[in-house]
Amino acid sequence: MSLETPVFEGPVYGVAVDQGSGLEAAIREARGASAREDDLLTFKRIVVETLSPEATTLLVDSTFGRELLPSYDAACTKMLAFEADVYKITDEERITALPENLEVSDFPGLGAKVLKFFLYYGPNDPAELNQRKFDLVADVGQRCRDAGVSFLFEPIVYDRDLPDGTSKEFAMAKPELVRAATKSFADPRFGVDILKVEIPVNFNYVDGVGSSVMTHAAAEEAFLAAAEAAGDIPLLYLSAGVTYEQFRDALAFGKAAGVKALGFMCGRAIWSDAIGIYGASGPEAMAEWMQSTGRERLSGLKAAIA
């Protein structure tokens, strides 16, 4: 695994705020009667303005990207998602909806050096479906190369036979699912510059942290095996909805196990608590919280992986 990329020199302490309709609904619910049409944009702008001075890179979505990219701190690398709505996966095959209002070739003009593309991937899905997903990822990768943009790909694993992603059964299967996905998309034919991957272990089932389904040693082995599957492609870990403390501890666990990750991309683990503050007390209170607690959390994650 490499710790250098064409776009980043040194470790990557990334923040993600590319969520779409799911985040919008959560903010609307938190705001209640005070909800405004521009709440989602305001929320994202606060994240960008408070955290981009401290982050190596910050990820925004295609819908609000043009609006938000000019607000970045000058030293923060601009990363833009190439999805119509990251959570809007409506079909059985779980293929990401592509935007029509954003070209890959637009990225350089927008100052976005990294394109992030996300796809649900089930290693145990039918080969025909996965071939289509491979073709899709390869197509996006080729467009990135043509446009001179770095390609960050994020596979999120699932298994149709284990629909409950929080279950013990899925926790036991997850290390192999993440390893297999990492291995598949590290293949040079996809043109992936950076892989953004899940923590391969659900710590709710690791001995000493949660229930004793997986031993400490097995969890370490899961981290190492999944990381080694990346070959020369650098890895960023994503927080995938866990709490700040869980994500911080998971990063530290991986480092202690011997994983040399490029860094992390953290979204909800940093700012999910800000949704309630925004809802109850408005944008200024959220900005204050982000300036203090949000930045502290980002620092805590940096320390965990440094």
Add this chain to the structure above:
Amino acid sequence: MLDGFVSAYPQVKRGVLDPRVIVRDANAKNPDEKVTLLIGNGSGHEPIAMGFVGQGLLDANVVGDVFAAPSADLILDGIAEVTGKAGSILLISQHSGDMINGRGATMMAQDEGIKVLPLPMYDDISAAPPERKHDRRGAPGTMFIYKILGAAAEAGMALEPLFALGEAVRDRIVTLAAAVSPGVSPLTGKPMFTLPEDEIFLGMGVHGEPGVGRVKVGPVKDLVRLMVDKLLADRPIAKGGRACVIINGMGGTTMMEQLTIWNETRAYLGEQGIAGIAPMIGSYVTTQEMGGFSISLMEPTEEMLSLWCAPSDTPAFPNIQFSQED
């Protein structure tokens, strides 16, 4: 929106395989004998393309979410819905998402033994220089391809020559847009770009994509001359030649303004020794209330001109008028 659309116009109905596919209803021909034409695109730009489904034009339109490319699966449903033994052409207005999903749908259809050819369409000269014209975005000039291929297919042209005709038309189309005020994005609730009151964006894409530059507001005559100069520099038309013209309003530009723009375009082409003919004038590719317009030119062959002016019956495509006196 789709419920309102299909209930208002007898020319169209929803597809059987998926209700997000709008198909031709009245006078639909046997797809074993007629090559069918379809396109998939995000919504938010009506009346294109659902408004062009009907006799002498498209056989189906696959409708995506607002500013989002329809999925490959959905496009495949559209292809399967209308394609018979005569085959079909999937028109793809060149945007990254549409191209990726369109190509994916075509491959799946071909794997299933369906005879379909994808035809990428591009005409926006602001998106890439002439030597890289295949990198350009699809813009309102693609309506020349819709109509000419639609009329040719209706007349019975077979798949391969129809596809070749589409490529030939594409080679003859250039478009440039000018935006004067933003529309409010239905996704964000915010204006799609900001612009000083005394400036115009040249080359603005239909979603507010960056243009080639800004110019100061001046008389419309000067703006039209600047745009036509750029179009003719990109694809010259010799003196004594003809150019079919599309003046497309972006949503917030009145017909009165568009007719003035047409008149200035026609006059300036005339000064260059080129006859501006058979115009299509109106707001056909819109983006909310965006203020602005585009000019598209196509130097036609006799065959293309005849097909461009052939009758059609769709919810929104106009009858194109041309007389030799033009």
